[in-house]
Every structure is written in structure tokens, then in C-alpha cells.
Amino acid sequence: MLVLLAFLAKGDTFEQLGCRFGIGSETARRYINEGIDARVAPAPSLAATA
Secondary structure (H helix, E strand, O other): OHHHHHHHHHOOOHHHHHHHHOOOHHHHHHHHHHHHHHHHOOOOOHHHHO
């Protein structure tokens, strides 16, 4: 989650994020894409939860 927040706040490249967090650039890319997908997933409607 911190990788995603750093990406959104600073707009760093995947390579820069990888260096900062000690991970590979492809791992940083995957974390960001998974984080964005999780944040935009549709929430259940209120009618479905009642």
C-alpha cells in the first residue's frame, strides 16, 4: 500500500519506487496495479447488504 501511496503522491517511476522500497521495478508495477484494482472494485450496494 505504501508503494501505491508514494506513486500517487510523487508520480515516481517504477524504477524509482523499486529503489526506494528495495523491490524490483516489476514488483512495484504489480503492487501499484493491484492496489488500483482493489481501490476501484465496486462496493456492494446498500440494498444487497440489508
